[in-house]
Amino acid sequence: MDVLYHRCAGLDVHAETIVVCALVGEEEHIQKEIEPFPTFTKDLFRLLKWLEDRRITHIAMESTGVYGKPVFNILEDYFDITLANAQRIKNVPGRKTDVLDAEWMAKLLRHGLIEKGFVPPADIRELRDLTRLRKKWMGQLTAEKNLIHKVLECSNIKLSAVISDIFGASGRKLLDRLMKQGYIEEWEIDACIHGRMKEKKAQIQESLFGTLTAHQLFMIRQSWKHIEYLESLIQEMDHRIDQLLQADQQELELLMTIPGVKKETAAVIIAEIGVDMGQFPTSQHLASWAGVAPGNHESAGKRKSTRTTKGNPHIKSALCEAAWALSRCKNQRLAAKFWSLKSRRGTKKALVAIAHRVLIIVYYMLSRKEPFREQPTH
Structure with a gap:
């Protein structure tokens, strides 16, 4: 496999310790160094110095919630950091230690096999x-x-x-x-x-x-x-x-042109996905990340499940609230679509379907900096 990054490291972050594995060099002469660090602030700066001394350019770490935030905040200005989805980088069953986890992340990152997670600006x-x-x-x-x-x-x-x-x-x-x-x-x-x-x-x-x-x-x-x-x-x-x-007043006003989206909902949308849609390759990537895209589970030519993923529960609930408010709007195609889906698939599925459509609209509105324009139904 091609090597994309010749100086990279994997960080296995816990509440009290961080295990770091650095991989440096070409394929024939790889230097591997493993070092544990406590999570106190002075030790995080020592970790920063340790990585700089080895001229590390790229880092991979699991998205471990609150434990990873202090580490990310200190290192983000110095390295290209990839937040990895823990579910997608699982190692071989039975091989589970902190050292092996850090080494596995470093190897995957070295070959560009970790999908970068979305991290909004400060x-x-x-x-x-x-x-x-x-x-x-x-x-x-x-x-x-x-x-x-x-x-x-x-x-x-x-x-x-x-x-x-x-x-x-x-x-x-x-x-x-x-x-x-x-x-x-x-x-x-x-x-x-x-x-x-x-x-x-x-x-x-x-x-x-x-x-x-x-x-x-x-x-x-x-x-x-x-x-x-x-x-x-x-x-x-x-x-x-x-x-x-x-700073995002223009985007806020654009989002408020969508029927059913008030100021509080628009603020939540901006807070969860930001205003730069370049972070997401397509609108469908954004919908999947938010948890409002239909699932895809097919085997032997049979489609088994269309359940949505967990996604981001905060924006998902905000979009469903907007969808419910939009369903009460008159002369709107999305409102007509909601009631059509509700009669066939039920209220919950109809809400998620309209929330999905609203998010796709949001993606293109923020990408093109254009207000919402809807042709009324007759």
Whole structure:
């Protein structure tokens, strides 16, 4: 086999140790050196010096999540680093030690047999951290709101049956009065409700008649404090995300021209795949990486499975949310396609299929820097 890189190394990264195997020289005279390093910061800089002394140009390491990030951050400016998919570089069964793993990666890299994983630039990685944390906090916010719903139902306060969103402007005022004194007088309801809620005054008054105990009030107040705290954190997070998106404002606005894609979803898409589509050879490579492409498992002429791969769960969920919002849009071909697929294949498969199409559109929009243009259905 042809040798592509004459000075390369394989890194087997763990929480406490890194085993390095360096391969230097031509095919007839290969010099192999193996050295273990601890993972403290000073040892990572010692690793950097060790690699530089041997004039290493290319490095391969498994994508080991959080353990590999400090190593990558220190070495990325000095070497061409290939993040390898652990599933695709498995060695012969039974041959499994840290030294053998590092040597196997170095050999594969030497002959160009490791497919390079996608690693976005530092600013996109920072944006990715923020959007993922924001999603986590939004989940906690929803959980606290559901807990308040549960306590109100237990006390037979049916406010959610009358007001669709009890955490809207009118609902929040009613909950605030309820938490302060445990009940709401009829004249107080007028001061809390606004607009079309005035028409539901009698129903609201009846729904508020329940049996709130001191314990239930305490539970609601605790959840309410957590909700207010989370909302303040999310507001700060949104401000920070806006700052990081300043450099990609053009791409953000392009993505928001897609029906069903709002600012938060567009931010997640940019955070997960970046704005440079040159990282992906084709749109289908991107779809496979994201986990929204149909599977391909064929044997003896029979197609056995079309299940999608796990892919990137963060962008996959964002695309499915966008697909669900798009399905509600009128006069859109993708919406019509969703309902057609839903009737034949079910909701979940239809959502993934539309998410796949949306991602293909995103790929070409970002590649060509063109806004979304859709011919309406008639």
